[in-house]
Amino acid sequence: xxxxxxxxxxxxxxxxxxxxxxxxxxxxxxxxxxxxxxxxxxxxxxxxxxxxxxxxxxxxxxxxxxxxxxxxxxxxxxxxxxxxxxxxxxxxxxxxxxxxxxxxxxxxxxxxxxxxxxxxxxxxxxxxxxxxxxxxxxxxxxxxxxxxxxxxxxxxxxxxxxxxxxxxxxxxxxxxxxxxxxxxxxxxxxxxxxxxxxxxxxxxxxxxxxxxxxxxxxxxxxxxxxxxxxxxxxxxxxxxxxxxxxxxxxxxxxxxxxxxxxxxxxxxxxxxxxxxxxxxxxxxxxxxxxxxxxxxxxxxxxxxxxxxxxxxxxxxxxxxxxxxxxxxxxxxxxxxxxxxxxxxxxxxxxxxxxxxxxxxxxxxxxxxxxxxxxxxxxxxxxxxxxxxxxxxxxxxxxxxxxxxxxxxxxxxxxxxxxxxxxxxxxxxxxxxxxxxxxxxxxxxxxxxxxxxxxxxxxxxxxxx
Ligand SMILES: Cc1cc2nc3c(=O)[nH]c(=O)nc-3n(C[C@H](O)[C@H](O)[C@H](O)COP(=O)(O)OP(=O)(O)OC[C@H]3O[C@@H](n4cnc5c(N)ncnc54)[C@H](O)[C@@H]3O)c2cc1C
Numbered sequence: 001x002x003x004x005x006x007x008x009x010x011x012x013x014x015x016x017x018x019x020x021x022x023x024x025x026x027x028x029x030x031x032x033x034x035x036x037x038x039x040x041x042x043x044x045x046x047x048x049x050x051x052x053x054x055x056x057x058x059x060x061x062x063x064x065x066x067x068x069x070x071x072x073x074x075x076x077x078x079x080x081x082x083x084x085x086x087x088x089x090x091x092x093x094x095x096x097x098x099x100x101x102x103x104x105x106x107x108x109x110x111x112x113x114x115x116x117x118x119x120x121x122x123x124x125x126x127x128x129x130x131x132x133x134x135x136x137x138x139x140x141x142x143x144x145x146x147x148x149x150x151x152x153x154x155x156x157x158x159x160x161x162x163x164x165x166x167x168x169x170x171x172x173x174x175x176x177x178x179x180x181x182x183x184x185x186x187x188x189x190x191x192x193x194x195x196x197x198x199x200x201x202x203x204x205x206x207x208x209x210x211x212x213x214x215x216x217x218x219x220x221x222x223x224x225x226x227x228x229x230x231x232x233x234x235x236x237x238x239x240x241x242x243x244x245x246x247x248x249x250x251x252x253x254x255x256x257x258x259x260x261x262x263x264x265x266x267x268x269x270x271x272x273x274x275x276x277x278x279x280x281x282x283x284x285x286x287x288x289x290x291x292x293x294x295x296x297x298x299x300x301x302x303x304x305x306x307x308x309x310x311x312x313x314x315x316x317x318x319x320x321x322x323x324x325x326x327x328x329x330x331x332x333x334x335x336x337x338x339x340x341x342x343x344x345x346x347x348x349x350x351x352x353x354x355x356x357x358x359x360x361x362x363x364x365x366x367x368x369x370x371x372x373x374x375x376x377x378x379x380x381x382x383x384x385x386x387x388x389x390x391x392x393x394x395x396x397x398x399x400x401x402x403x404x405x406x407x408x409x410x411x412x413x414x415x416x417x418x419x420x421x422x423x424x425x426x427x428x429x430x431x432x433x434x435x436x437x438x439x440x441x442x443x444x445x446x447x448x449x450x451x452x453x454x455x456x457x458x459x460x461x462x463x464x
Contacts (some may be wrong), residue, residue, distance in 0.1 A: 014055055042121055155170070231317075248303050254297035259326070265333035279355075334370075343430075345378040435459040
């Protein structure tokens, strides 16, 4: 909802600014005059090209800014996963508006074949020193548009390209933005640079271009990156069947003095290997819960499940003492909702990691204990409760939590599938904190939108 509202306000703002500089008489009516000239159609085409182009390039500039992982945006959107969702939906909106822009441009053949060229407006004057670049700017824009659409298709139909390759391609997106920003600057009518549109578009294109260059230089998150080292690694569960059984590894990281701590439930981008790049992992320990290393470095825990190509290699590759770059912390998944609502935590699979940190923060002796925290009912969905390497730890943490956390386990092997309606006990509306697979999250979301009056806080583990 917040994302739709943000995008709606953005597009409305650009439309109003465009209307302020557009000609008072749009000239679209009649579409075809008594002499058979399609003056109105040509004008309509022209206005559509301009407004859809402005929508599209402004959305792309927003995408570039969102990709910077700015702490301010993290705060405004209620979590970095939400910033990424906005980034994704802005990408889709930019592609749809770019299709409208391209479609309007291509409509000239159709208009000509029905009504002829009569009434087609002359080219608008553009920034004088870019007049000669019109042809190049048009071609560049067209090719960048095709690549943009291909990228959006590859993003939405995930099975077409493995994440690893998709991510490499995606890193080239700032280049497309720079090409499209040039297209926009070279072809935008001179009159559009006047107030108020020019005052919006000029800084937006400049900031978007700076953000694109920042991304291309590989500096995203640089100011929040900390050179840590691996303190220890443990395979959780049965080492003999380890990887096949999908056993997670626990990586304890020793943080440098530059690390200013985190809050329970936050995550970080972790880079074990410069060639691979950073992967997001939850910090699965409460602040100060693990104490310090003998060298005085603050310790924190990651619990990593071998879910994909890269994470499957980590058990073999990681060594104690190895350098690890940790960027963050990010996120606002604090498990603390309204006092008037019943607090329910729902974890499934590796989605249990933020709850490990939240539970640890409720253990006696962990400083500072949050006296205002409310009692919680936690539901944990696991494929096999008896073989789950985190089960015993989770049960202990829940049993000792202050304020209390009541645990209900849903074991897949015993056919105990969690249904959204199972969560409602009593009549108080629920505050649900969910982390787990997309499907279960969507089912909870559907239910929360109904008459149940639930509030769903969701940590999304999918960034594509
Ligand atoms: C906020 C957040 C917190 C997470 N916390 C944990 C955790 O505590 N423990 C854990 O085991 N997993 C966690 N994950 C998931 C973890 O990031 C992926 O499982 C891991 O990156 C998979 O990498 P892969 O190359 O092995 O898998 P692949 O087979 O390459 O990809 C599998 C899926 O993982 C995701 N993914 C892969 N690489 C990245 C990346 N660089 N950035 C973002 N997503 C990626 C994509 O959705 C992809 O479809 C978290 C994800 C997010 C977004």
